[in-house]
Amino acid sequence: MSSDESSSIERITAGGAAAALDRLAGTDLVERGCVTIISVEAIRKRSGDRWPRKRDAVWAYLGRKFDEHLAYQDIRHRVDETDFLIAMTSEEGVAAQAVSLKILEEALLFFLGVADPADMKIRAVSAINGEELACTDIDLTRVTDHRTAPAVEVIAVSACQAAVDPAEERRRNPISFVTASGQNLRIDFSLEEAVSLRHKVTAALRIEPTVTxxxxxxxxxxRAFAKLSDDDIAFIDRASLDYAALFAGAGDTPQPPLILPLSFRTLSTRKGRQGLIGTEGLPPQRVKTGVMVELIDVDRGTPEARLLEVTGLVGQLCKGVLVRLQPGRDAVGPAKGARLQGLTISAVDLGNSDTQIAAHMLTIASQARGRAPVLMIHGLASEGYLDVAEVAGFTHASLRGARSALAQPAA
Incomplete structure (x- = not known):
């Protein structure tokens, strides 16, 4: 498929269309690039006169693959004899498209023995009008770049860095400042590729600021930022937003969202929330469609009512709100009651030994299960922890990001 803006109109002729489209109504799945059409037309062409006898087997196989790769709340519906609609609520944009492509690829391999790129027909649904679907072609190269091998690769990170002006990146990373108490601190930024543990696709890019x-x-x-003043924390958050603006990309191009760690203290103020949508290079619409905020300093001292208020206000400005947990007897307690897209935990907070880290992962995942759609652990030291995270019950994970290769070492 080419990456141009060619479009087509698809009419749903199979039964049950109204119910499928009603489930999509009122959601933003189309705008987020989460609704696709895959086609097994290549199998029908190769089958020739045998297609009427073979199609039931093809449909049954796809049904099994839908059950294998999609969550129960995801939508799947046959459009006609060869085309199938997939709407994913559990992944975003390119990640959702990568899952659809994987289902199609496995079907082609099973029935044809090969998945030729020319046969991999996949389109994104751009609009729904009654029982007609407006579709645009998907660039297969862009989608496959965000699929990971069993060992996590940093394809998406490399692609984002390649599109950034190196001089501008060096200007924003690292950055130094003097705190209110007179300490000289430096902020280094790195990118982490957050992977869906179930689908093995890049679900998001996460920016990690390291303060030294x-x-x-x-x-x-x-976890020690509480000792810094509000102005110091606000400076770190502004620097993070400035750095994130380098990787925001075009607002109309499907790509993994950015996860941006910011302080609850900053965003609880009107000035802080204004900074979220007022940063140069991060227009409000891009923040709304492509940035997820990770609140890093919610703890037992955070008033529940205030957390509800702030997450509601911030959630109106960005794609979603996550809250970082701290390990403990009731790690999820401080975030109870808030409507969140996800809960996160930093691997560096879980201890030094493999035994400590694995034990904390199991405990926290058990406490957080069912509390939010996403349960993410970030900053893992090696790929060996990914299997542990998946077994524990985490939905997403990322490896510790190396500092950007574009950035010069700080003096």
Missing amino acids: HIASGRTIPA
Whole structure:
């Protein structure tokens, strides 16, 4: 498929169309690039006169693959004899398209023995008018770049960095400042590729700021930010937003969303929320469609009513709100009651030994199960932890990001 803007109209002729389209009504799945049409026309052509006898087997096989790769709340519906509509609620944009492509690829391999790119017919649904679907072609190269091998690759990270002006990246990473108490601190930024553990596709890119005390070289973890002043925290958040603007991309191009760690203290103020949508290079519409905010400092001292209010206000400005948990007896307690897209945990907060980390992962996943659609662990030290995270019950994970290759070492 080419990456141009060619479009087509598809009419649903199979039964049950109204119910399928009613489920899509009122959602933003189409706008988010989560609704696709895959076609097994290649199988019908190769089958020739045998197609009427073979199609039931093809439909049954696809049904099994839908059950294997899609969640129960995802939508799947046969459009006609060869085309199938897939709407994913559990993944975003390119990640959802990559799952659809994987289903089609497995069907072609099973029935034809080969998945020729010319036969991989997949389109994105751009509009729904009654029982007619307006569709646009999907660039297969762009989608396959966001599918990962069993060992996580940083394809999406590399692609994003390649599109950034190196001089501008060096200007924003690293960045130093003096705190209210007179300490010299440096902020280094890195990118992490957040992978869907179930679908093995890149679901998001996560920006990770690392704050270091320059004189001692000591890293200040996010859990220690409470010792910094509101102005210091606001500076870190502004620097994070400025860096995120480099990787925002075009608002009309489907791509993994950015996960941006920011402080609850900053976003609880009107000025802080204005900064979220007022950063140069991050227009409000792009924030709304492509940025997920991870609140990093919600703890037992955070008033529940205030958390509900702030997450509601921030959720109106961005794609979704996540809350970072701290390990403990009731890790999820501080986030109870808030309507969140996800809960996260930083691997660096779980201990040093493999035993400690694995034990905390199992405990936190058990406590958080069912509390939010996404349960993510980020900053894992090696790929070996990915299997542990999946078994524990995490939905997404990322490996510790190396500092951008574009950035020069700080003095």
